[in-house]
Structure formats: C-alpha cells, structure tokens
Amino acid sequence: MVTAHSRTAARLMISPAVVLLLGWMIIPLSMTIYFSFLRYNLLSPGMEEWAGLTNYRYFLTDPAFFAALTNTLLLVGGVLLITVVGGTALAVLLDQPMWGQGIVRILVIAPFFVMPTVSALVWKNMFMNPVNGLFAHAFKAVGLQPFDFLSHAPLMSIILIVSWQWLPFATLILLTAMQSLDQEQQEAAEMDGAGVLSRFIYLTIPHLTRAITVVILIQTIFLLSVFAEILVTTNGGPGTASTNLTYLVYAQSLLQFDVGGGSAGGIVAVILANIVAIFLMRMIGKNLDT
Amino acid sequence: MGTITLAQVTKSFGDVEVIPPLDLEINDGEFVVFVGPSGCGKSTLLRLIAGLEDVTSGLIRIDGTDATALPPARRSLAMVFQSYALYPHMSVRKNIGFPLKMAGMNAAEADKRINAAAKVLNLTDYLDRRPGQLSGGQRQRVAIGRAIVREPSAFLFDEPLSNLDAALRVNMRLEISELHQTLKTTMVYVTHDQVEAMTMADKIVVLHAGVIEQVGSPLELYNKPRNKFVAGFIGSPKMNFLQGAPAAEHNAHSIGIRPEHLTLSVDDGAWPGTVGVAEHLGSDTFLHVDSGAHGILNIRTSGEVDLHHGDKVFLTPDPARLHRFDASGLTL
Ligand SMILES: Nc1ncnc2c1ncn2[C@@H]1O[C@H](COP(=O)(O)OP(=O)(O)O)[C@@H](O)[C@H]1O
Ligand SMILES: [Mg+2]
Numbered sequence: 009m010v011t012a013h014s015r016t017a018a019r020l021m022i023s024p025a026v027v028l029l030l031g032w033m034i035i036p037l038s039m040t041i042y043f044s045f046l047r048y049n050l051l052s053p054g055m056e057e058w059a060g061l062t063n064y065r066y067f068l069t070d071p072a073f074f075a076a077l078t079n080t081l082l083l084v085g086g087v088l089l090i091t092v093v094g095g096t097a098l099a100v101l102l103d104q105p106m107w108g109q110g111i112v113r114i115l116v117i118a119p120f121f122v123m124p125t126v127s128a129l130v131w132k133n134m135f136m137n138p139v140n141g142l143f144a145h146a147f148k149a150v151g152l153q154p155f156d157f158l159s160h161a162p163l164m165s166i167i168l169i170v171s172w173q174w175l176p177f178a179t180l181i182l183l184t185a186m187q188s189l190d191q192e193q194q195e196a197a198e199m200d201g202a203g204v205l206s207r208f209i210y211l212t213i214p215h216l217t218r219a220i221t222v223v224i225l226i227q228t229i230f231l232l233s234v235f236a237e238i239l240v241t242t243n244g245g246p247g248t249a250s251t252n253l254t255y256l257v258y259a260q261s262l263l264q265f266d267v268g269g270g271s272a273g274g275i276v277a278v279i280l281a282n283i284v285a286i287f288l289m290r291m292i293g294k295n296l297d298t
Numbered sequence: 299m300g301t302i303t304l305a306q307v308t309k310s311f312g313d314v315e316v317i318p319p320l321d322l323e324i325n326d327g328e329f330v331v332f333v334g335p336s337g338c339g340k341s342t343l344l345r346l347i348a349g350l351e352d353v354t355s356g357l358i359r360i361d362g363t364d365a366t367a368l369p370p371a372r373r374s375l376a377m378v379f380q381s382y383a384l385y386p387h388m389s390v391r392k393n394i395g396f397p398l399k400m401a402g403m404n405a406a407e408a409d410k411r412i413n414a415a416a417k418v419l420n421l422t423d424y425l426d427r428r429p430g431q432l433s434g435g436q437r438q439r440v441a442i443g444r445a446i447v448r449e450p451s452a453f454l455f456d457e458p459l460s461n462l463d464a465a466l467r468v469n470m471r472l473e474i475s476e477l478h479q480t481l482k483t484t485m486v487y488v489t490h491d492q493v494e495a496m497t498m499a500d501k502i503v504v505l506h507a508g509v510i511e512q513v514g515s516p517l518e519l520y521n522k523p524r525n526k527f528v529a530g531f532i533g534s535p536k537m538n539f540l541q542g543a544p545a546a547e548h549n550a551h552s553i554g555i556r557p558e559h560l561t562l563s564v565d566d567g568a569w570p571g572t573v574g575v576a577e578h579l580g581s582d583t584f585l586h587v588d589s590g591a592h593g594i595l596n597i598r599t600s601g602e603v604d605l606h607h608g609d610k611v612f613l614t615p616d617p618a619r620l621h622r623f624d625a626s627g628l629t630l
Contacts, residue, residue, distance in 0.1 A: 200444070214387040
C-alpha cells in the first residue's frame with residue numbers, strides 16, 4: 009500500500025542515485041556551457057577571456073554548420089529507413105521455420121559485435137577500395153568502371169556502413185516482437201479471407217509498431233553521434249560532404265584547438281538533439297502508451 | 299446450406315496418428331458438438347474441417363463439393379477460437395468488419411451487416427472500443443460477431459467458453475443456443491465439458507483418442523450409451539461401475555448404474571454402505587457411499603436428506619436403468 013510515509017521513504021532512498029546522476033550530467037554540461045562563452049584556444053593557454061555569444065555566432069554562421077546539419081539528418085534518416093525496412097524484412101525471413109535457424113540467427117547478429125572503427129576500416133579497405141576492393145572487382149568483372157564510393161558518394165557510403173552495423177539490432181528487436189505474434193490471430197485472419205500480404209499489412213505491421221518505435225528511438229540517440237566511422241573513412245570530406253555535427257565539433261575543438269568554438273558547437277548539437285527527440289516523441293512516442 | 303461430410307479422414311503428425319480413419323455426416327442446420335477428454339483430437343478434427351490443417355488422407359465435402367484441398371477462406375466456414383483471436387489494434391467495428399473488408403464488400407453494405415450483428419450480440423455501444431477495453435464475455439461476442447457477418451454456411455467453435463467464469467459460461471451457452479435458433483445455420487462446437495455438450499447439442503459426437511465412440515442425440519447417449527467409455531463420460535455425477543458378483547447376477551462382465559437411478563434407504567436395500575462425503579447443493583444431495591466390496595458409489599438424491607459422514611445406508615439400483623457391459627466394454 010502506498011502511504012504518505014512509504015512515499016517519503018521511497019524518495020529518500022532514491023535521492024542518492026538522483027543526485028549522483030544529476031551531478032554526472034550537470035557538471036560537464038555546465039562546464040561546456042561556460043567554455044562556450046569564452047575565447048579559449050589551446051594554442052594560447054592562459055589567455056581565456058569572456059567572449060559573450062561570439063563563439064555561437066561564428067559556429068552558426070559557418071557554412072560548414074548547415075552542411076553538417078543536413079548531413080546529420082540525412083545520415084540518421086537514411087540509416088533508420090534502411091534498418092527498419094531491412095530489419096522487418098529480415099525478421100520476417102528469420103521467423104520462418106528453416107534448417108539451421110540457430111546458426112543463421114547468430115550470424116545475422118554478428119555485425120553488431122564488430123567495433124565501429126573496425127567495421128568501417130573493413131568496409132573502406134576490403135569492399136569500397138577503388139583498386140583492391142571487392143566492389144571494384146565486381147564492377148570490373150562485369151566490365152564497368154570501378155566506383156570510388158568514399159570520394160564520390162561519401163555520405164551514401166557512410167550511411168551504408170552504419171546501416172550494416174545497426175541492421176542486426178533492428179532485426180533482433182523486430183524478430184523478438186514477431187515471435188510474440190499470436191498464431192490463432194493469424195489463423196483467424198486466414199479464415200477471414202486475408203492473404204499473406206493482407207495479414208502482413210493488417211496484423212504484422214500493427215503488431216510491430218511498438219518494436220519499430222523502440223528501434224527508431226534508440227537508434228536515433230546513437231546515430232546523432234556517429235563519429236568513428238567518419239573519422240576512419242572520409243575524415244568528414246571531401247570538403248564537408250560527410251561531416252556531421254559531432255564531427256564538426258571535433259574538427260573545431262581538436263583540429264583547430266578552439267575549445268570555446270567547439271563547446272558552442274556542442275551546446276548547439278545538444279539543443280538540436282533535444283529538438284529531434286521532442287519531435288520524435290510527439291510523432292511516434294504515443295505508440296508506446298499502454 | 300451447410301452439410302459437411304468426412305469420409306475416411308485421417309490425420310497424422312509425423313509418425314503419430316491422431317485421427318484414425320473417421321467418417322462423419324453433419325446435416326444442414328444441425329448443432330453438432332464434439333466432446334471428449336483433453337487431447338483426444340477434437341481441435342484437430344475441427345481444424346481439418348476448417349482447412350487450417352491438411353488431412354493426411356480422406357475426403358472432406360462441404361455442401362456436396364469436395365473441399366479437401368480448398369484453402370480455409372474458400373470453404374465459407376467461420377471459426378470462433380478459444381482465445382477469441384481478436385485483432386487487438388482494431389476497434390470492435392473493424393474487427394467485425396474485417397472479413398467483409400477482405401471480401402471487398404462495399405462500405406455501406408458492410409456497415410449494415412456490422413450494425414445488425416452488433417445489435418444481435420448487444421455490442422452496439424462498444425463498436426468504437428478496442429478489444430482490450432472489453433470484458434471476456436464481450437470479447438467472445440465480438441469473435442462471434444466476426445463470424446456471423448460473413449453469413450457462412452457453417453460455424454466452427456473451438457472451446458469458446460473455456461476462458462469465461464462459470465456464471466458467464468452458462469449465459470453464453472444460452473446465447474449461442476439462441477443464436478443457433480435464430481440463424482438456423484450449421485454449428486460445429488468443440489468442448490471437453492459434457493454439460494455443454496448435453497445442453498446445447500442436437501447431435502453429440504463422443505471422441506476418444508481420435509475415434510468416434512458414439513454419435514447421437516443427448517438423450518440417446520444418456521439412455522443408450524454404446525460402451526463403457528460413453529456411459530462414464532456422459533452424465534454428471536459419473537455413472538457407477540460394478541464388477542464381480544453384482545455383475546454376474548445380471549450375466550454381465552460389469553454393470554453400470556447412474557447416481558440418479560439408485561434408491562437410498564436407511565433400513566433395507568441391495569447394497570449396504572457407509573456415507574462418506576455428502577455434498578448438499580440445496581436442490582440435490584450428492585452422497586459418496588463406501589459400500590465395501592463394491593467400492594465407492596455416487597448417489598444423487600433429493601435435497602432434503604439429512605445424512606452425514608459415517609451414517610449406515612442401503613442402496614438399491616433401478617433394474618430398468620441398469621447398463622450391462624461385456625468384457626471389452628461394449629454394451630450388452
Ligand atoms: N501441431 C501438432 N503437432 C504434433 N502433435 C499435435 C499437433 N496438434 C495436436 N497434436 C496432438 O494431437 C492430439 C490431439 O490434440 P487436440 O486436437 O488439440 O486435442 P483436443 O482439442 O481434443 O484437446 C494431442 O495428443 C496433441 O498432442
Ligand atoms: Mg483443443
């Protein structure tokens with residue numbers, strides 16, 4: 009029973025955890041905010057001075073910022089599209105009874121265990137390399153000119169690499185959801201005259217919406233901060249063609265040693281991430297109710 | 299129309315033969331109940347008729363045409379499942395209308411049928427709710443509604459009441475019987491509960507390990523069970539079976555007598571015994587009497603008897619109501 013007494017006790021007992029978590033978040037956040045108002049360059053230590061909103065003005069008016077913003081949204085959107093559609097398709101396939109099901113499922117999940125840097129390097133050197141890569145060989149084998157993915161379609165290539173990494177996650181969650189699909193419901197629909205496609209549209213998809221929502225929310229959080237894949241493949245280039253916000257902040261603060269500018273960028277990125285989060289929760293978060 | 303004929307139908311799962319060759323005739327407009335203990339193959343048989351399982355061999359004819367290879371949707375049968383199998387994300391209206399939508403019926407006609415079905419089933423006020431917001435009995439009615447809008451040639455029910463509480467079960471039993479009176483459509487109903495079978499059926503099919511033990515009207519089964527299994531399965535409390543001396547008296551391997559066909563007396567009778575448990579139901583009293591060599595006998599007597607644990611009594615069977623069985627369990 010929830011009495012006033014037990015509620016007070018509960019609050020007291022969770023307070024250390026709450027305080028710790030708040031501290032964990034608030035201290036770095038406030039330091040970043042503080043730095044973002046300073047003229048703070050690592051090349052001239054000890055010369056920090058108050059700069060007001062200058063850092064923000066520079067960051068927001070930098071043409072690279074809009075490129076990075078667009079790239080970030082394209083990257084997140086592209087990967088979500090590929091993983092949700094691909095994940096649903098794979099989940100449907102893996103849900104079919106077949107020989108060697110256990111092994112196949114483990115193999116499908118394997119890419120998730122590969123570190124981002126490693127998988128990006130493997131893709132860069134073994135698949136997309138215009139001279140030695142597998143794709144280059146394949147193109148040559150059918151008499152086509154090899155395509156230099158990373159310099160001609162850098163963002164597309166990174167979307168591909170990141171999708172490959174996240175596809176297993178989406179597949180796994182959707183497969184689990186698929187397995188809880190009620191068999192009698194399927195049979196009832198079959199008797200009601202629904203074919204395979206109708207059953208997929210009217211039963212499977214609605215059943216999966218909650219799992220799809222979870223996949224989208226979790227992946228968005230991680231995809232907004234994709235970094236390693238860009239660093240080891242394109243370094244954000246050519247130009248800013250594959251620079252996302254995370255990478256832009258990195259370039260600002262650690263390549264140009266401008267901690268103040270970098271912090272301002274970081275704060276902008278946090279605000280944008282929150283806008284995306286609110287937008288997402290508004291749009292699909294209601295699927296999680298009840 | 300709604301005649302269903304099974305001819306030499308068998309079903310095996312792998313090496314296990316669940317239904318040995320079986321013949322059955324279901325007439326138009328009949329309320330047929332498949333009854334039998336759990337695991338005897340009732341659901342399997344129903345699913346064979348529905349087309350949700352393929353027969354291993356044999357023929358299924360619906361309305362005179364061979365339906366053995368037809369997919370479920372083309373057999374013009376509607377099924378109500380034990381778990382209701384409603385579509386959780388659709389409103390009641392959409393649930394009931396789903397088969398019509400799949401059939402491509404126009405919206406006006408579909409709405410008319412949905413409203414008519416909702417009226418028959420008292421669901422009019424709930425059409426915009428989701429199944430999750432309904433009680434068990436209402437969900438069951440939605441499942442039935444989804445079946446009746448299709449106007450099928452026969453309904454199939456697989457233990458539709460087993461998820462309901464006892465009082466509701468009695469109510470729904472009546473409603474389904476009434477629905478049958480109104481629609482006059484063939485209904486095939488599966489249950490493990492012989493009370494449901496007795497109260498609802500025009501024709502009962504008693505199944506045991508995939509074999510039809512007897513087919514007949516409720517009273518035929520009650521009065522003239524073909525063998526010991528049917529005799530023991532139909533009727534509640536169960537029939538008493540006796541072997542040895544009392545059976546030999548009637549030239550039988552064993553005899554059976556229903557609890558309601560034993561006369562109770564405190565001073566004189568055929569079989570003496572001691573009262574064990576007495577269940578007072580008000581209208582009736584069920585007594586468990588330990589009659590020594592004959593074992594425990596059940597007696598059904600009036601609600602007014604004042605007998606308790608340990609009382610000495612005498613039991614006398616009604617000779618006209620005695621059932622005689624041979625060594626293989628067949629009725630003599
Ligand atoms: N898909 C299946 N695979 C293997 N055995 C099955 C399958 N379905 C049912 N059985 C078996 O067939 C028998 C009859 O089952 P069922 O028709 O469900 O019984 P009931 O409905 O009378 O309780 C049971 O022994 C059950 O184990
Ligand atoms: Mg069953």
